[in-house]
Amino acid sequence: MSTQTGYMSREPLLRVVKRAEKPTRQIMLLRAEALVFALIAGGVFILLIGYNPFEIYGTILSGAFRSKMAVQATVKVMIPLLISSLGVTLAFKMKFWNIGAEGQIIAGAICASYFALYHSSWNHVLLVTVMFLAGIIGGGLWGLIPALFRVKWGTNETLFTLMLNYIALHVVNFLRDGPWKDPGSQGFPKIARFDKNAALDKLLGVQIGWVVALALAALILFYLRSTKHGYEISVVGESSDTARYAGMNVKKIVLRTMFLSGAVCGIAGMVQATGSDITLTNAVAGGVGFTAIIVAWLSRLNPVTIVIVSFLFSVLEKGSSVVQSSFGLSTDCADVLQAVILFFVLGCEFFIRYGFVVRKKGGAA
Amino acid sequence: MAATTEYAIECRKITKRFGSVVANDQIDLNVRYGEILALLGENGSGKTTLMNMLSGIYHPDSGSISIGGQEVTISSPADAMRLGIGMIHQHFKLVDVFSAMDNIVLGSQEKRLSPKVLRERVLGICQSVGLEIDPDKKIYDMSVSEKQTVEILKVLYRSARILILDEPTAVLTPQETEKLFAILRRMREQGCAIIIITHKLQEVLELSDRVTILWKGRSIDTVVTAESDQRKLTELMVGRPVSLQINRPEPENVSTVMRIESLFVNKPDGAPALGGISAEVRTGEILGVAGVAGSGQKELCEAIAGLVPVQSGQILFNGENIVGKTPAQIIDLGIHMGFVPEDRLGMGLVASMGMVDNMLLKSYRTSKGVCIDRKPARALAESLVKKLEIVTPGVDTPVRLMSGGNVQKVLLGREIESNPSVLVTAYPVRGLDINSSYVVYDLLNEQKKRGVAVVFVGEDLDVLLELSDRILVLCHGRITGVVDARTATKEQIGLLMTGADSQEVAS
Numbered sequence: 001m002s003t004q005t006g007y008m009s010r011e012p013l014l015r016v017v018k019r020a021e022k023p024t025r026q027i028m029l030l031r032a033e034a035l036v037f038a039l040i041a042g043g044v045f046i047l048l049i050g051y052n053p054f055e056i057y058g059t060i061l062s063g064a065f066r067s068k069m070a071v072q073a074t075v076k077v078m079i080p081l082l083i084s085s086l087g088v089t090l091a092f093k094m095k096f097w098n099i100g101a102e103g104q105i106i107a108g109a110i111c112a113s114y115f116a117l118y119h120s121s122w123n124h125v126l127l128v129t130v131m132f133l134a135g136i137i138g139g140g141l142w143g144l145i146p147a148l149f150r151v152k153w154g155t156n157e158t159l160f161t162l163m164l165n166y167i168a169l170h171v172v173n174f175l176r177d178g179p180w181k182d183p184g185s186q187g188f189p190k191i192a193r194f195d196k197n198a199a200l201d202k203l204l205g206v207q208i209g210w211v212v213a214l215a216l217a218a219l220i221l222f223y224l225r226s227t228k229h230g231y232e233i234s235v236v237g238e239s240s241d242t243a244r245y246a247g248m249n250v251k252k253i254v255l256r257t258m259f260l261s262g263a264v265c266g267i268a269g270m271v272q273a274t275g276s277d278i279t280l281t282n283a284v285a286g287g288v289g290f291t292a293i294i295v296a297w298l299s300r301l302n303p304v305t306i307v308i309v310s311f312l313f314s315v316l317e318k319g320s321s322v323v324q325s326s327f328g329l330s331t332d333c334a335d336v337l338q339a340v341i342l343f344f345v346l347g348c349e350f351f352i353r354y355g356f357v358v359r360k361k362g363g364a365a
Numbered sequence: 366m367a368a369t370t371e372y373a374i375e376c377r378k379i380t381k382r383f384g385s386v387v388a389n390d391q392i393d394l395n396v397r398y399g400e401i402l403a404l405l406g407e408n409g410s411g412k413t414t415l416m417n418m419l420s421g422i423y424h425p426d427s428g429s430i431s432i433g434g435q436e437v438t439i440s441s442p443a444d445a446m447r448l449g450i451g452m453i454h455q456h457f458k459l460v461d462v463f464s465a466m467d468n469i470v471l472g473s474q475e476k477r478l479s480p481k482v483l484r485e486r487v488l489g490i491c492q493s494v495g496l497e498i499d500p501d502k503k504i505y506d507m508s509v510s511e512k513q514t515v516e517i518l519k520v521l522y523r524s525a526r527i528l529i530l531d532e533p534t535a536v537l538t539p540q541e542t543e544k545l546f547a548i549l550r551r552m553r554e555q556g557c558a559i560i561i562i563t564h565k566l567q568e569v570l571e572l573s574d575r576v577t578i579l580w581k582g583r584s585i586d587t588v589v590t591a592e593s594d595q596r597k598l599t600e601l602m603v604g605r606p607v608s609l610q611i612n613r614p615e616p617e618n619v620s621t622v623m624r625i626e627s628l629f630v631n632k633p634d635g636a637p638a639l640g641g642i643s644a645e646v647r648t649g650e651i652l653g654v655a656g657v658a659g660s661g662q663k664e665l666c667e668a669i670a671g672l673v674p675v676q677s678g679q680i681l682f683n684g685e686n687i688v689g690k691t692p693a694q695i696i697d698l699g700i701h702m703g704f705v706p707e708d709r710l711g712m713g714l715v716a717s718m719g720m721v722d723n724m725l726l727k728s729y730r731t732s733k734g735v736c737i738d739r740k741p742a743r744a745l746a747e748s749l750v751k752k753l754e755i756v757t758p759g760v761d762t763p764v765r766l767m768s769g770g771n772v773q774k775v776l777l778g779r780e781i782e783s784n785p786s787v788l789v790t791a792y793p794v795r796g797l798d799i800n801s802s803y804v805v806y807d808l809l810n811e812q813k814k815r816g817v818a819v820v821f822v823g824e825d826l827d828v829l830l831e832l833s834d835r836i837l838v839l840c841h842g843r844i845t846g847v848v849d850a851r852t853a854t855k856e857q858i859g860l861l862m863t864g865a866d867s868q869e870v871a872s
Contacts, residue, residue, distance in 0.1 A: 234722075238718070
């Protein structure tokens with residue numbers, strides 16, 4: 001018997017157990033709890049670096065809302081994030097892992113900038129329309145490239161879209177240092193500020209992009225829910241075998257959807273360059289394309305939720321920049337804070353579906 | 366520990382939950398050494414869950430397991446192996462590019478032995494139980510039954526004294542099944558404890574000493590096989606008396622609607638799947654298709670439905686060749702084809718969508734405009750729920766949350782509602798409980814009476830013989846015979862399945 005007990009292991013200390021599907025209200029409660037825990041954990045972090053958590057959190061909120069200007073700035077942060085989150089959602093619904101929003105934003109911005117730089121004398125409405133279309137086409141084509149390779153040769157879209165980000169980024173650098181270099185910058189490599197005629201108009205003190213963003217949210221909600229295209233995207237995303245069975249042209253759907261996904265991201269780039277930056281820099285995307293992935297998943301690919309989540313993200317972003325300047329806290333600290341919050345909120349998704357069971361004391365072993 | 370030691374395995378009040386689903390509810394089960402126990406139950410009754418707990422893949426939420434009279438905790442497959450439990454899964458777990466011998470020693474935690482010693486040891490085991498195997502043969506060169514032999518050797522090599530087989534005969538011909546049973550009987554004589562999971566009642570009666578019946582996650586009874594019969598077992602399994610007779614109305618107005626002529630189809634990897642088959646599909650008749658799994662049934666169905674590229678040959682539908690046409694083009698020709706694929710949730714339906722959206726799958730294109738019209742689909746879904754007595758919380762509940770039988774009703778219902786002239790069904794009763802299976806048979810017969818040409822790809826020969834009018838037998842992508850189901854015997858079809866041609870069988 002002793003030989004037997006020697007190799008008999010005990011029941012594992014912790015076991016992961018799948019839980020029953022919970023009612024929506026319970027899920028919302030769990031998410032709210034996660035947020036509370038996130039704030040507590042973030043608070044501990046703030047305490048450790050020697051600040052008062054309440055003060056910092058307060059500053060984040062007041063920093064985002066304290067004045068009309070602050071609110072306008074928050075919305076300005078939100079515009080590209082909201083638009084590109086909507087863009088990647090189209091691809092994600094199809095289970096096409098487009099992590100190239102960053103590159104598609106830049107590609108859209110480049111195409112729009114061409115007209116802003118070289119055709120600034122056109123009629124304002126015409127120019128803005130052309131720039132808008134240029135953004136769509138630029139981003140769309142940038143999104144179409146990986147889709148084409150995937151459809152033709154089965155390449156991995158994750159790597160492909162990621163790598164195209166860097167290509168787009170360095171195209172901007174090339175343009176900045178070469179053909180599009182501002183002649184008036186006395187040798188400093190930068191692209192000239194756009195003519196006033198090429199800049200987007202403002203509505204309620206913020207560039208008109210926010211209207212575009214909200215309109216896109218409504219449009220994409222409608223597209224995904226109520227159109228044949230939206231239905232096809234869902235079916236292809238679920239199983240390409242089923243799509244084939246239903247007589248759908250899977251290749252065509254992949255290409256079309258990726259063009260649209262890139263195009264929406266391209267709009268984000270166009271709006272950012274011509275509405276906020278009024279020039280083209282290599283920071284036109286500035287990581288928004290990656291944050292968009294998080295926003296899209298956090299919102300479970302629901303356009304309405306995306307509007308809310310991207311707004312909250314912008315508050316955090318804008319607020320922590322105020323914290324930075326008024327407390328002298330480094331950018332990295334703000335990033336840590338953001339990451340802690342994300343960690344908890346994303347982590348709670350696990351607990352919605354699974355739970356832990358701890359080994360019973362003195363149980364059979 | 367006097368009284369309990371006679372049991373090889375004794376499970377007491379085993380309970381396992383997955384979320385809100387209670388897969389095993391206080392199950393009691395025991396096997397003695399030198400005994401074959403059959404585990405019987407409909408799908409979803411918890412057989413596989415229970416066996417997975419014995420082999421260390423899951424851990425029970427409560428209850429205890431004793432091996433050889435001693436209470437144990439099995440927390441990994443390695444634990445199970447050390448306790449002498451070997452499991453032979455329905456889907457083989459072998460490395461294709463390795464030889465039989467390499468697969469047998471793979472994962473055993475002992476010092477590496479020289480190939481010569483190993484070979485002798487393997488052959489020694491083979492001899493003792495009457496298995497035949499070439500230790501150096503690669504898995505990819507092997508037939509299904511050879512692979513199964515390797516799986517059995519794998520557990521014997523680890524000196525397992527308790528064997529668990531999960532539906533081992535599903536992939537075998539009747540002749541191969543006989544051979545397997547002979548081996549299992551010999552192992553029983555040598556004192557092994559064997560648990561066999563199967564759906565086929567004849568096999569249970571033929572092989573086992575005792576039968577434990579699971580019903581909805583509970584062990585409702587254990588009976589001695591010799592004192593039982595098919596009817597009694599079925600009643601225990603379903604929970605009420607049932608009639609086992611399948612109807613077979615006489616075919617009426619038979620005429621050839623579809624003619625397949627020397628059809629060649631390749632698998633995606635380029636290997637031939639169908640090697641020039643020719644057949645006729647007739648209205649008002651059920652054409653059964655028999656064959657060992659993977660003999661080209663899938664490709665035949667998908668070629669008819671226009672889903673796979675055809676190398677050469679023709680499929681003439683009332684004289685019109687539909688080879689090379691997409692499903693959409695076939696519909697445009699006015700040909701209504703119903704297809705119930707083998708993979709219901711992965712191909713025939715969208716698992717995460719509700720019934721309404723699934724109704725639209727093949728018809729969403731026909732409505733005008735860019736928007737999708739869900740109104741008729743909702744009406745259709747609701748009428749199907751009533752007509753076929755589909756159990757679901759609502760027509761918008763994702764179909765993946767429905768039980769297998771109800772999923773099949775949704776799929777079959779949608780295909781029938783499209784008024785097909787040819788209805789192709791691939792394994793339509795696989796995984797369904799007895800009640801749902803009979804609903805499916807009735808629906809197919811109803812279609813037959815309406816003059817639809819029904820193709821029924823099946824695996825249970827008893828069902829094929831009772832339901833079909835003609836049976837087409839496939840072997841390695843060729844037709845080895847088309848027999849009259851009213852006169853053919855199981856043995857005859859079994860021989861055709863292994864590749865003997867019809868003349869040999871007849872003589």
